[in-house]
Amino acid sequence: MPPDFSPSSGWGRSIQSTSLRAVDSIEEMQEKLVNLEGHRGALPIGLQRSYGDSALNSGGVQFSTEKLQEWNLDRETGEIRVGAGVSIRQLESIALDQGFFPAIVPGTGFVTIGGAIAADIHGKSHHKTGSFSSIVKSMQVLYSDGVIRELYPDGPTSAHFWATVAGMGLTGIIVNAELQLKRISGNYFDVRESRCADLSILLAELRSADSEYDHTVAWVDLSGEFRGRGVVGMGNFATDRDEKFGLKSRSINIPITFNKSLITPLTVKSFNSFWYHKPLKSGKLSINAFTHPLDGIGSWNRVYGKRGFLQYQFSIPDGHEDFLFTVLSKLREIKGASFLGVLKRFGSASRAPLSFPSPGWTLALDFPIGIPRLEATLTEFDQELCQRGGRIYLVKDSRLKPDFLPKMYQRSEEWKTVRAQMDPGNKWKSDQGRRLGLC
Ligand SMILES: Cc1cc2nc3c(=O)[nH]c(=O)nc-3n(C[C@H](O)[C@H](O)[C@H](O)COP(=O)(O)OP(=O)(O)OC[C@H]3O[C@@H](n4cnc5c(N)ncnc54)[C@H](O)[C@@H]3O)c2cc1C
Structure with a gap:
C-alpha cells in the first residue's frame, strides 16, 4: 500500500479499496484540487453508508466532508443553510429544537447532507x-x-444543480445547501402496524395506507415459503407534544466483525418468523424508533462476517406487480433468503437524470455474499427491469454491468454531457463510476 493510503469499504463490506483520505477545510480542498495529479482523481465522501463502491476511489483521493459542520437556521421560516458534513441525525436534532423537521429522512440517521443530495x-x-x-x-x-459556485433548481444554473443531485459525487463537492424544513407541532409519531399473510394482501394494504398516512413502509418476509407475508408500518407526525418521546432511542453496538456470517438460511427463517409474529405497534412512538429503526444496533453490518453482504434495491413501475411475484419465486428456487426485505411505494420522480425513485414500487433485499446462483439470478432481474422501465439504486449497488445503466437510466447520456461541462478535466472519479462508465 502506498504511504498515507488507507483501506475503506462501503456499508456492505464486500468491496475493499485503498485511497488517500483527506480530512480538509474548504481552502485545503481547493488548493489540492487545482494541483491534483495522476489519473485516479478525487471523490467527496460522507459517512460511507452507501453499500457498494459509490464512495470508493481506489488509488485516488477521498475528500471527507467531516469538517463541513456549520449551520444557520432561520427560526421564522425554517430555512436552514447547512454544511454538507452535517448528518441527518444532527439536522433532526437542530430542527426539532425549534419546532421543525426535515420532510424526507432515510432509514438511518447516519447519512450526511452531501450524501443525501448526491444520491x-x-x-x-x-x-x-x-x-x-x-x-x-x-x-x-x-x-x-x-471555484465554488451557487446552484439553483431553476434558472441558468439548473442543469448543473440537477446533475449534482443524484450525481454520486462525480460533478463536484457539495459544500453546503439551503434546505426548507417543515414546521411540526408534535414530537412523536402516531403509528399503526398491520400484519399481511401474503404479497397480494401486502400490496393492497400499502396502497390504501398511502392516502391516510404520510409515512408508510412494509417489511417483507423473503424466506421460508417466500409468500411475501409481512408487516406494514404507517405513521403520521403527532400534533401534540409528549416529553416521554421526542428523538429518544436506545442503541447497542456490535463490537467485532465475525469470521463467518451469522446470516444463514436458518437464522434468516427464524428471525423473519419472529418478526412476522411480534406484537403489532399501535399509538405513540419516538421519532427515531419509527424513522431509523436499524440505528438501534450500531455496526449491524458486521454480523455478515468478513465477506460482507450486498443490497439489491430496485424500482418497478405500477402495473408490473407480477415482477415482484417473479422475484419471490426465483429467490425461492435458489434458496436466496434475504434477512431484510423492505417494500415501499414511490410517488413522483425528481428532475435529476440519475435520480432513482419513479412512480411505482421499490423493494430492497440484503444477501450475504456466497449464495450459489445469486449473481446469475440478479442479472436476470436486471435484464427484466430494463425491459419493464425499472432500475436499481446506484447508491446500494456493487455489481451492475455497464450495459444495463443506459437502459435503466435513460437520461444518463444527458447527465454525462452536463458532467463534462462541469468537470472538463475529468478529475472526479469513483470505483463505481469507472465500473459503470460514468467517469
Ligand atoms: C442502514 C441504512 C439505511 C438506509 N436507508 C436508506 C433509505 O431509507 N433511503 C435512501 O434513499 N437511502 C438509504 N440508505 C442509503 C444512504 O442514504 C445513502 O447511501 C447515502 O448517500 C449515504 O450518505 P453518506 O453520507 O454515508 O455518503 P457516502 O456513502 O459517503 O457517499 C455516497 C455518495 O455520495 C457522494 N457524496 C457524499 N458526500 C458528498 C458531497 N459533499 N458532495 C458530493 N457528493 C457527495 C459520494 O461521492 C458517493 O457517491 C441507507 C443506508 C443504510 C446503511
Whole structure:
C-alpha cells in the first residue's frame, strides 16, 4: 500500500479499496484540487453508508466532508443553510429544537447532507413528498477548477444543480445547501402496524395506507415459503407534544466483525418468523424508533462476517406487480433468503437524470455474499427491469454491468454531457463510476 493510503469499504463490506483520505477545510480542498495529479482523481465522501463502491476511489483521493459542520437556521421560516458534513441525525436534532423537521429522512440517521443530495435519497414519505432534492433550495458546489459556485433548481444554473443531485459525487463537492424544513407541532409519531399473510394482501394494504398516512413502509418476509407475508408500518407526525418521546432511542453496538456470517438460511427463517409474529405497534412512538429503526444496533453490518453482504434495491413501475411475484419465486428456487426485505411505494420522480425513485414500487433485499446462483439470478432481474422501465439504486449497488445503466437510466447520456461541462478535466472519479462508465 502506498504511504498515507488507507483501506475503506462501503456499508456492505464486500468491496475493499485503498485511497488517500483527506480530512480538509474548504481552502485545503481547493488548493489540492487545482494541483491534483495522476489519473485516479478525487471523490467527496460522507459517512460511507452507501453499500457498494459509490464512495470508493481506489488509488485516488477521498475528500471527507467531516469538517463541513456549520449551520444557520432561520427560526421564522425554517430555512436552514447547512454544511454538507452535517448528518441527518444532527439536522433532526437542530430542527426539532425549534419546532421543525426535515420532510424526507432515510432509514438511518447516519447519512450526511452531501450524501443525501448526491444520491437524492428517499424516505418513508416518498409517496407524499418526493425525494430529498424537493427540499433543497440551493447548494454551493466546489468544482474541480477550485471555484465554488451557487446552484439553483431553476434558472441558468439548473442543469448543473440537477446533475449534482443524484450525481454520486462525480460533478463536484457539495459544500453546503439551503434546505426548507417543515414546521411540526408534535414530537412523536402516531403509528399503526398491520400484519399481511401474503404479497397480494401486502400490496393492497400499502396502497390504501398511502392516502391516510404520510409515512408508510412494509417489511417483507423473503424466506421460508417466500409468500411475501409481512408487516406494514404507517405513521403520521403527532400534533401534540409528549416529553416521554421526542428523538429518544436506545442503541447497542456490535463490537467485532465475525469470521463467518451469522446470516444463514436458518437464522434468516427464524428471525423473519419472529418478526412476522411480534406484537403489532399501535399509538405513540419516538421519532427515531419509527424513522431509523436499524440505528438501534450500531455496526449491524458486521454480523455478515468478513465477506460482507450486498443490497439489491430496485424500482418497478405500477402495473408490473407480477415482477415482484417473479422475484419471490426465483429467490425461492435458489434458496436466496434475504434477512431484510423492505417494500415501499414511490410517488413522483425528481428532475435529476440519475435520480432513482419513479412512480411505482421499490423493494430492497440484503444477501450475504456466497449464495450459489445469486449473481446469475440478479442479472436476470436486471435484464427484466430494463425491459419493464425499472432500475436499481446506484447508491446500494456493487455489481451492475455497464450495459444495463443506459437502459435503466435513460437520461444518463444527458447527465454525462452536463458532467463534462462541469468537470472538463475529468478529475472526479469513483470505483463505481469507472465500473459503470460514468467517469
Ligand atoms: C442502514 C441504512 C439505511 C438506509 N436507508 C436508506 C433509505 O431509507 N433511503 C435512501 O434513499 N437511502 C438509504 N440508505 C442509503 C444512504 O442514504 C445513502 O447511501 C447515502 O448517500 C449515504 O450518505 P453518506 O453520507 O454515508 O455518503 P457516502 O456513502 O459517503 O457517499 C455516497 C455518495 O455520495 C457522494 N457524496 C457524499 N458526500 C458528498 C458531497 N459533499 N458532495 C458530493 N457528493 C457527495 C459520494 O461521492 C458517493 O457517491 C441507507 C443506508 C443504510 C446503511
